[in-house]
Amino acid sequence: MKRILVTGAVGQIGSELTVALRQRYGDSAVVASDVKLPSDPALRDSGPFEFIDCLNPHHITRAMQMHRIDTIFHLAALLSAVGETRPLQAWQLNVDGVVNMLEAGRQYGCALFFPSSIGAFGPETPRKKTPQVTIQRPTTMYGVTKVVGELLCDDYHRRFGMDTRGLRFPGLISYKTDPGGGTTDYAVDIYRQAIAHKQYTCYLRADSRLPMMYMPDAIRAMIELMEAEPGKLKHRNAYNLGAIDFTPAELADSIRAHIPDFRIDYAVDPRRQSIADSWPETLDDSAAREEWRWSPRYSLAAMTEDMLRQLL
Numbered sequence: 001m002k003r004i005l006v007t008g009a010v011g012q013i014g015s016e017l018t019v020a021l022r023q024r025y026g027d028s029a030v031v032a033s034d035v036k037l038p039s040d041p042a043l044r045d046s047g048p049f050e051f052i053d054c055l056n057p058h059h060i061t062r063a064m065q066m067h068r069i070d071t072i073f074h075l076a077a078l079l080s081a082v083g084e085t086r087p088l089q090a091w092q093l094n095v096d097g098v099v100n101m102l103e104a105g106r107q108y109g110c111a112l113f114f115p116s117s118i119g120a121f122g123p124e125t126p127r128k129k130t131p132q133v134t135i136q137r138p139t140t141m142y143g144v145t146k147v148v149g150e151l152l153c154d155d156y157h158r159r160f161g162m163d164t165r166g167l168r169f170p171g172l173i174s175y176k177t178d179p180g181g182g183t184t185d186y187a188v189d190i191y192r193q194a195i196a197h198k199q200y201t202c203y204l205r206a207d208s209r210l211p212m213m214y215m216p217d218a219i220r221a222m223i224e225l226m227e228a229e230p231g232k233l234k235h236r237n238a239y240n241l242g243a244i245d246f247t248p249a250e251l252a253d254s255i256r257a258h259i260p261d262f263r264i265d266y267a268v269d270p271r272r273q274s275i276a277d278s279w280p281e282t283l284d285d286s287a288a289r290e291e292w293r294w295s296p297r298y299s300l301a302a303m304t305e306d307m308l309r310q311l312l
Helices: 012-025 057-067 080-085 087-108 141-160 183-197 215-227 248-256 270-277 286-292 300-311
Strands: 004-007 030-034 049-051 071-074 111-117 164-169 171-173 199-202 210-214 244-246 263-266
Touching: 004 012, 004 057, 012 030, 012 071, 012 215, 030 057, 049 057, 057 087, 071 087, 071 215, 080 087, 080 141, 080 183, 080 270, 087 111, 087 141, 111 141, 111 215, 141 164, 164 215, 171 183, 171 215, 183 199, 183 210, 183 248, 183 270, 183 300, 210 215, 210 300, 215 286, 244 248, 244 300, 248 263, 248 300
Parallel strands: 004 030, 004 071, 030 049, 071 111, 111 164, 171 210, 199 263
Antiparallel strands: 210 244
16 A cells, blocks of 8 residues: 545544554555544644535546555445435445446556455344355445445456455444444433433443454554455455454443433434344454454453543
């Protein structure tokens, strides 16, 4: 990776990945892009920024030519809960946008990272230790677009020899950005509410177990995968990525270790609960561990301690 383009750079993942990439490869080597300007000075002022609408191929090719891009982290997407209220928009951005980025990457000889998700699975998928290769019949438009994206990346690698790589992310937790419309966003908002009000009303059931990951682990995983030796990658476009798993009740208990009078209540949102019920509880990420030596660093207790420290 010498000249890197990050799409969706103002989003939850992109804002942190862009800064990490600039620290690793140099500020001028990483071009941030989005349909809105970044407000965070750490992102806005540390390197080049381009306005790119991924649905407009001319925006993409102009940036590719101008900055001589050789690696793309394509993060622009509509997330699960929002995608269910705007399914056509989710398809357009999450599928047509991927096709445009793949085509640009193919034309300019770029490697491309595509973020898939546990949303690519469905109610017929084994929920415990979900296998790397298993049935994928999601019941959300978001999940459908992630399966399509995985298959498109596979096809471009097989058909054109393009260096495409990807991860199936669990729910991601970060103190740096606000939730962006995902089903697992409760696990971000709960910390903010615990500090501000010592109370949180959760839209999922107390026993809703989901795989999760602290953002520093997710950022490291993306970089490590893209730096991995290509010849060792067998499941290159959709690695299950495991770290921790917990329920809202267990997360609340971890917060009470620091804020003893914290209280959690439940007002279940049927729409988001049905999405959560169709997703895995735990993931088998042995392929990632074997093929590029993936290993998470944060436990639930360590994540909670750091989240609260950073937010206070």
